[in-house]
Amino acid sequence: MNAMVKPDQAALGAVRAALQDLLGERLQTSAALCEQHANTATGRGTQAPDMVVFPLDTAEVSAIAKICWDHAVPLIPFGAGSSLEGQLNAPVGGVSIDMSRMDALREVHPEDMIAVVQPGLTRKRLNQELRHSGLTFPIDPGADASIGGMCATRASGTNAVRYGTMAENVLSLEVVMADGRIIRTGTRAIKSAAGYDLTRLMIGSEGTLGIITEVTLRLRGIPEETLGGVAVFPSLQAASEAVITMVQIGLDVGRVELLDVNQIRACNAYSKLELAEQPTLFFECAGTDASARDNARIFAEISEEHGASDIHWTADRDARNKLWRARHDAFWAALALRPGCKGLVSDACVPISKLADNILEAAKDLEARGLIGTILGHVGDGNFHVVLMTDPADAAERAEVDAFLKGITKRAQASGGTCTGEHGIGQGKMESLAAEVGPALEVMRALKAALDPKGILNPGKLFGELA
Amino acid sequence: MNAMVKPDQAALGAVRAALQDLLGERLQTSAALCEQHANTATGRGTQAPDMVVFPLDTAEVSAIAKICWDHAVPLIPFGAGSSLEGQLNAPVGGVSIDMSRMDALREVHPEDMIAVVQPGLTRKRLNQELRHSGLTFPIDPGADASIGGMCATRASGTNAVRYGTMAENVLSLEVVMADGRIIRTGTRAIKSAAGYDLTRLMIGSEGTLGIITEVTLRLRGIPEETLGGVAVFPSLQAASEAVITMVQIGLDVGRVELLDVNQIRACNAYSKLELAEQPTLFFECAGTDASARDNARIFAEISEEHGASDIHWTADRDARNKLWRARHDAFWAALALRPGCKGLVSDACVPISKLADNILEAAKDLEARGLIGTILGHVGDGNFHVVLMTDPADAAERAEVDAFLKGITKRAQASGGTCTGEHGIGQGKMESLAAEVGPALEVMRALKAALDPKGILNPGKLFGELA
Numbered sequence: 001m002n003a004m005v006k007p008d009q010a011a012l013g014a015v016r017a018a019l020q021d022l023l024g025e026r027l028q029t030s031a032a033l034c035e036q037h038a039n040t041a042t043g044r045g046t047q048a049p050d051m052v053v054f055p056l057d058t059a060e061v062s063a064i065a066k067i068c069w070d071h072a073v074p075l076i077p078f079g080a081g082s083s084l085e086g087q088l089n090a091p092v093g094g095v096s097i098d099m100s101r102m103d104a105l106r107e108v109h110p111e112d113m114i115a116v117v118q119p120g121l122t123r124k125r126l127n128q129e130l131r132h133s134g135l136t137f138p139i140d141p142g143a144d145a146s147i148g149g150m151c152a153t154r155a156s157g158t159n160a161v162r163y164g165t166m167a168e169n170v171l172s173l174e175v176v177m178a179d180g181r182i183i184r185t186g187t188r189a190i191k192s193a194a195g196y197d198l199t200r201l202m203i204g205s206e207g208t209l210g211i212i213t214e215v216t217l218r219l220r221g222i223p224e225e226t227l228g229g230v231a232v233f234p235s236l237q238a239a240s241e242a243v244i245t246m247v248q249i250g251l252d253v254g255r256v257e258l259l260d261v262n263q264i265r266a267c268n269a270y271s272k273l274e275l276a277e278q279p280t281l282f283f284e285c286a287g288t289d290a291s292a293r294d295n296a297r298i299f300a301e302i303s304e305e306h307g308a309s310d311i312h313w314t315a316d317r318d319a320r321n322k323l324w325r326a327r328h329d330a331f332w333a334a335l336a337l338r339p340g341c342k343g344l345v346s347d348a349c350v351p352i353s354k355l356a357d358n359i360l361e362a363a364k365d366l367e368a369r370g371l372i373g374t375i376l377g378h379v380g381d382g383n384f385h386v387v388l389m390t391d392p393a394d395a396a397e398r399a400e401v402d403a404f405l406k407g408i409t410k411r412a413q414a415s416g417g418t419c420t421g422e423h424g425i426g427q428g429k430m431e432s433l434a435a436e437v438g439p440a441l442e443v444m445r446a447l448k449a450a451l452d453p454k455g456i457l458n459p460g461k462l463f464g465e466l467a
Numbered sequence: 468m469n470a471m472v473k474p475d476q477a478a479l480g481a482v483r484a485a486l487q488d489l490l491g492e493r494l495q496t497s498a499a500l501c502e503q504h505a506n507t508a509t510g511r512g513t514q515a516p517d518m519v520v521f522p523l524d525t526a527e528v529s530a531i532a533k534i535c536w537d538h539a540v541p542l543i544p545f546g547a548g549s550s551l552e553g554q555l556n557a558p559v560g561g562v563s564i565d566m567s568r569m570d571a572l573r574e575v576h577p578e579d580m581i582a583v584v585q586p587g588l589t590r591k592r593l594n595q596e597l598r599h600s601g602l603t604f605p606i607d608p609g610a611d612a613s614i615g616g617m618c619a620t621r622a623s624g625t626n627a628v629r630y631g632t633m634a635e636n637v638l639s640l641e642v643v644m645a646d647g648r649i650i651r652t653g654t655r656a657i658k659s660a661a662g663y664d665l666t667r668l669m670i671g672s673e674g675t676l677g678i679i680t681e682v683t684l685r686l687r688g689i690p691e692e693t694l695g696g697v698a699v700f701p702s703l704q705a706a707s708e709a710v711i712t713m714v715q716i717g718l719d720v721g722r723v724e725l726l727d728v729n730q731i732r733a734c735n736a737y738s739k740l741e742l743a744e745q746p747t748l749f750f751e752c753a754g755t756d757a758s759a760r761d762n763a764r765i766f767a768e769i770s771e772e773h774g775a776s777d778i779h780w781t782a783d784r785d786a787r788n789k790l791w792r793a794r795h796d797a798f799w800a801a802l803a804l805r806p807g808c809k810g811l812v813s814d815a816c817v818p819i820s821k822l823a824d825n826i827l828e829a830a831k832d833l834e835a836r837g838l839i840g841t842i843l844g845h846v847g848d849g850n851f852h853v854v855l856m857t858d859p860a861d862a863a864e865r866a867e868v869d870a871f872l873k874g875i876t877k878r879a880q881a882s883g884g885t886c887t888g889e890h891g892i893g894q895g896k897m898e899s900l901a902a903e904v905g906p907a908l909e910v911m912r913a914l915k916a917a918l919d920p921k922g923i924l925n926p927g928k929l930f931g932e933l934a
Binding site for chain 1: 576577578579580581620621622623627631632634635644648649650651652653654655656657658659660661662663664665667668670671672676687688711714715716717754755757758761814816817818819820848849850879880883884885886887888889890891892896899900903904905906907908909910911913914916917918929
């Protein structure tokens with residue numbers, strides 16, 4: 001495995017000149033733009049690339065890769081900039097390849113429930129464009145991420161308990177490899193046993209194995225009825241245990257999200273709601289009119305058995321959307337609790353039977369350390385987040401935050417879970433990955449070395465191969 | 468990529484001696500046993516290994532791999548022997564590693580709906596052992612395959628339309644790599660974004676990247692109600708188009724299987740049934756009592772709209788099981804149409820809108836060539852099979868069969884589908900794979916070379932790298 005070496009000025013100059021020839025004004029080098037294309041969404045430090053390019057099609061992406069390959073200059077794919085673990089940073093500089101101008105919805109095949117999109121298309125715009133088709137792309141990580149970025153980080157979010165993650169909802173990818181070769185990883189068949197699963201290898205590879213240039217997605221029918229509601233619980237434990245029961249009986253719940261007291265307060269303030277300031281489950285049940293109502297009723301019964309009061313739901317779209325907007329704005333609502341701060345977010349995912357313990361331990365540790373944070377999560381998957389509001393300038397606080405985050409990860413791993421359910425490794429969880437996968441890390445490195453022997457694709461991520 | 472070289476007698480002798488020391492009587496070299504461990508399930512030729520070993524645990528598998536690695540002798544994993552594309556053949560000899568004695572159900576975690584099994588456990592025995600838990604492992608390829616083999620070939624079958632394939636139902640694998648290293652590919656969390664998806668890379672790799680020694684499976688709750696039934700159609704086209712409509716409206720059908728007239732005749736004879744000799748859909752709807760009945764009713768309505776008569780279903784378990792036993796025995800029933808023959812099975816999987824065309828073209832070609840075959844399939848996935856009864860000694864007929872099978876694959880690929888929905892590539896579809904994936908084949912080869920640089924694991928499969 002090549003160590004990650006900072007490219008010299010001659011190489012960068014040669015790449016700049018070649019990209020200038022290829023792209024003209026679609027090569028940019030201003031410091032402000034470069035900063036914007038590094039990690040910005042969280043409290044992790046910003047390491048800007050040397051330049052940013054804006055390709056318009058796959059052939060240009062291939063030509064860009066070939067130029068960077070020839071000069072061994074790093075190439076960092078950029079979607080919408082919403083990743084949380086420093087995936088977009090350029091620790092040794094190089095070229096950020098901004099896919100936002102490759103944002104076409106190329107094909108919709110309603111009869112096969114398939115769409116073919118360019119990677120820069122965002123999920124909200126995709127669903128906006130699908131609005132008259134009766135179909136939807138259900139994967140919803142909260143942020144208006146790009147489809148390419150969602151593939152690269154194996155995104156999931158609130159709907160995963162029903163529809164799975166990006167790994168279950170992508171049929172095929174077009175990918176530009178490190179040396180510029182263009183491959184296609186699958187077909188439009190819903191299942192396949194044709195050789196290695198390159199689609200799933202690329203999904204979650206965080207731009208380190210190839211650059212995604214086209215995505216063939218599975219779409220879903222919009223359910224006949226969707227009911228959304230809330231259930232207010234006496235304690236975090238009661239809410240967590242209610243979810244465990246629901247999962248164990250196989251309740252067909254579309255979404256189930258936990259918000260702790262602090263997060264409810266933040267949402268009330270930020271989204272102008274008047275939710276009771278207690279641990280709360282937001283839920284959605286979808287299906288036929290009868291099955292949605294059946295499932296909501298069972299949801300309510302289980303919640304009541306676990307002490308919930310004030311359980312109500314609605315089929316009214318505006319009311320539902322207002323509730324779920326609050327959940328979607330949760331990250332920004334949490335940050336607004338402490339103006340001027342930056343957010344850092346944990347991402348443990350554990351077997352469902354271990355969920356309550358992991359959440360309660362996190363709450364206890366949060367309080368013991370005197371940190372400001374909120375707890376929320378896609379609890380139906382065993383995935384929960386703690387959003388920490390931190391002052392980047394306060395080193396002592398940052399150390400405390402880091403220790404807290406490590407505790408979350410260690411407890412999750414000791415429970416048979418993972419350090420990351422959906423945010424990925426990036427720069428932020430490289431040590432955690434090594435601890436989690438053990439000898440499999442060498443297998444991952446071997447795959448990386450096989451497909452990107454010069455190590456130009458998104459260096460310094462996943463493996464920590466800093467020189 | 469190393470070409471596949473036949474190991475010399477000295478290397479084989481050294482391996483035999485070392486395995487003898489390690490395993491004693493669990494090394495076998497009789498010609499009959501070796502023949503049994505090569506491909507036997509279909510009309511493809513048999514290429515026996517030089518010896519067969521029966522490890523008892525992961526440490527032994529690791530030691531066996533190390534011995535083969537040191538002497539560059541091929542190692543071919545063997546599960547239950549039910550693969551259909553020559554996956555178990557040993558074209559240059561070597562060691563067949565029979566996993567049948569590693570067949571323990573190690574752990575069941577009902578609260579997390581997870582089981583941990585050894586690879587030699589068969590799916591029927593797994594479900595037999597789970598019978599008092601209220602849980603089931605739903606992936607059902609028909610044959611009583613081993614769980615390890617089902618992982619290796621990315622098996623799916625009749626339940627995939629509801630539950631997905633092995634790729635969606637395995638959380639983690641323990642794998643012995645070519646050089647004997649032992650890795651674990653995942654955790655018990657239901658989802659993860661922790662690095663490359665080694666689980667999905669191993670699933671479907673047909674024993675060419677590693678030897679699976681333990682599998683962590685997702686289990687499912689047994690539905691409250693399961694209704695099974697049949698609908699009889701006036702034509703193949705009408706039956707196919709009914710299925711297309713069901714898929715497109717998102718009907719929650721548990722299983723939907725098409726059988727053509729010849730297959731119905733075969734099943735009537737073999738399973739002693741009295742089904743009407745017309746194209747027939749077998750179906751199952753499962754869920755709550757209300758939702759199963761709702762869905763069966765919608766199934767019947769759509770079937771009627773497409774001209775079906777004689778639609779009936781039952782909740783009675785014995786009656787259901789008798790129907791589905793007929794479907795499960797379909798392969799053997801088809802073979803019984805022509806005593807002494809061998810079976811060869813096509814496995815195209817196409818986007819659902821192309822299903823009717825592909826099936827009708829296959830039926831037409833079958834008739835035009837005067838071949839004896841039946842058509843059946845997991846049509847909810849766009850996956851269908853033609854079972855051909857061939858006389859292995861008749862070269863002219865075999866040429867006709869091969870041409871027919873190539874036609875099926877070409878039409879599927881031209882429809883945006885794949886040459887194999889669930890049987891894999893093995894030796895039988897190497898040309899088809901190359902045609903289907905194009906430049907991605909070189910990426911697959913690079914992965915193979917990275918993880919098995921000596922090419923000892925199941926050589927001569929997938930890529931056709933015969934020397």
